[in-house]
Amino acid sequence: MSKDKIDVKDVTPKEFNPKTHKSSGDRFNPGNRIYVRAAKGIYQQLRRKMGWFFMLLFLLTPWIPYGDRQAILIDIGKQQYNFFGLTLWPQDLTLLATLFMILAFALFFVTTFLGRVWCGYLCPQTVWTFIFIWFEEKLEGSANKRRKQDSMPLTGELRLRKLAKHLCWFAVGLVTGLTFVGYFIPVRELVVGFFTFNTSFVVTFWVLFFSVITYANAGWMRSIVCIHMCPYARFQSAMFDKDTFIVGYDTKRGETRGPRGRKKDPKELGLGDCIDCNLCVQVCPTGIDIRDGLQYECINCGACVDACDETMDRMGYAKGLISYTTEHKLEGHKVDIMRPKLIGYGVVMVAMVGLFFLLLSSVQPMGLDVIRDRSQLFKTNSDGLIENTYTLKILNKTQQPETYDLSVKGLDGLQWYGKQRVTLQAGEIFTLPVSLGIDPYDLTTPMADITFVLQRQSGDDKKEIETESRFIGKM
Numbered sequence: 001m002s003k004d005k006i007d008v009k010d011v012t013p014k015e016f017n018p019k020t021h022k023s024s025g026d027r028f029n030p031g032n033r034i035y036v037r038a039a040k041g042i043y044q045q046l047r048r049k050m051g052w053f054f055m056l057l058f059l060l061t062p063w064i065p066y067g068d069r070q071a072i073l074i075d076i077g078k079q080q081y082n083f084f085g086l087t088l089w090p091q092d093l094t095l096l097a098t099l100f101m102i103l104a105f106a107l108f109f110v111t112t113f114l115g116r117v118w119c120g121y122l123c124p125q126t127v128w129t130f131i132f133i134w135f136e137e138k139l140e141g142s143a144n145k146r147r148k149q150d151s152m153p154l155t156g157e158l159r160l161r162k163l164a165k166h167l168c169w170f171a172v173g174l175v176t177g178l179t180f181v182g183y184f185i186p187v188r189e190l191v192v193g194f195f196t197f198n199t200s201f202v203v204t205f206w207v208l209f210f211s212v213i214t215y216a217n218a219g220w221m222r223s224i225v226c227i228h229m230c231p232y233a234r235f236q237s238a239m240f241d242k243d244t245f246i247v248g249y250d251t252k253r254g255e256t257r258g259p260r261g262r263k264k265d266p267k268e269l270g271l272g273d274c275i276d277c278n279l280c281v282q283v284c285p286t287g288i289d290i291r292d293g294l295q296y297e298c299i300n301c302g303a304c305v306d307a308c309d310e311t312m313d314r315m316g317y318a319k320g321l322i323s324y325t326t327e328h329k330l331e332g333h334k335v336d337i338m339r340p341k342l343i344g345y346g347v348v349m350v351a352m353v354g355l356f357f358l359l360l361s362s363v364q365p366m367g368l369d370v371i372r373d374r375s376q377l378f379k380t381n382s383d384g385l386i387e388n389t390y391t392l393k394i395l396n397k398t399q400q401p402e403t404y405d406l407s408v409k410g411l412d413g414l415q416w417y418g419k420q421r422v423t424l425q426a427g428e429i430f431t432l433p434v435s436l437g438i439d440p441y442d443l444t445t446p447m448a449d450i451t452f453v454l455q456r457q458s459g460d461d462k463k464e465i466e467t468e469s470r471f472i473g474k475m
Contacts, residue, residue: 041306120301177211367395
């Protein structure tokens with residue numbers, strides 16, 4: 001027998017490294033990509049239902065009619081924001097700023113209480129990513145199958161499946177782009193014009209831009225956006241404390257981890273309840289191991305909670321090894337729900353909501369700007385009266401024609417030269433030049449304060465607004 005050694009090729013499959021986001025090398029190499037395994041459970045059902053609800057709300061809202069236009073339309077060209085019967089203008093910027101502040105403090109409040117549930121359940125990046133993963137599962141198979149296929153040469157069938165997947169992805173992206181732009185341009189005209197090639201270059205550009213961005217973010221970048229691009233992951237630690245509900249792993253109960261049979265007593269084997277199945281890692285959309293502790297990559301989606309509960313149920317162990325919990329609870333301390341930080345965010349949020357409705361109730365259905373002629377302080381007309389010229393800009397903020405009366409007060413004996421009653425169409429801005437004259441003997445000071453009054457005559461509610469100005473005479 002020959003003493004020469006026979007070369008043996010090692011064909012043992014390489015163990016899958018679950019921490020795919022931390023692996024080195026090409027991020028798009030099949031060995032380094034995150035293949036998210038499908039998870040089932042109460043939290044995933046809740047996430048899907050909430051995702052579909054808000055997705056349909058986003059897609060259908062632009063199609064809701066209100067009178068002769070769509071109910072919600074941000075008309076940049078006309079500089080107005082239509083929300084059903086309410087129309088906001090640039091003059092109402094304070095109202096919009098207050099609304100954004102309410103949303104910000106609501107996010108701070110929820111984050112302090114429940115961690116990054118916004119990221120896991122409602123963030124558009126997460127919702128669209130899971131939709132794209134659904135297409136992957138239906139067209140290419142489960143996570144393990146996709147990983148195996150991507151490590152092998154492409155076949156003709158797999159090429160067709162991948163082509164169908166990317167076409168579906170771009171179709172979802174195109175619908176997203178059309179819907180988003182449809183909040184700024186009447187959506188019915190937009191859709192017809194886009195598919196008949198009758199939209200302008202600018203409109204077409206923005207539709208395709210948001211389509212491509214959706215396709216790239218949800219199809220290719222996915223967790224890269226959450227981990228490296230989203231600022232929320234970075235400053236969330238400023239709102240977290242040890243009483244914030246997070247997805248946590250019970251180390252005392254789970255360690256020491258290790259595999260075992262169902263009928264084996266883990267205590268006799270010196271093991272904890274964790275069987276080290278790695279399912280909690282395989283279902284994580286950001287590819288982290290929650291057993292390593294709280295990490296900024298975690299988006300609180302609860303996928304690992306459902307996967308672990310399913311495993312515990314099969315093993316006959318109590319659920320909750322991974323759960324929505326707090327650091328204090330994991331350490332065996334009492335959880336303090338009503339803490340100063342949470343109360344502070346709640347108080348500010350409630351105060352901002354009250355301010356918002358106060359500002360909303362004070363929104364006027366009309367507007368009046370007065371611009372005094374600066375080229376000539378005054379002139380003496382043919383009747384010997386001192387005359388000042390003004391330009392009045394009258395704004396109809398309502399969605400129906402309105403008739404207005406104009407007047408002035410502050411000086412006795414003022415004479416009005418120009419129209420004093422005007423009718424404006426819905427949303428119209430009307431420019432009206434007028435002049436005021438007064439006898440020099442009635443003007444006791446070189447400069448006097450006057451007030452222009454705009455009164456609505458249409459309807460039962462005859463509201464009026466006032467705008468101050470100056471009348472200048474001889475020095």
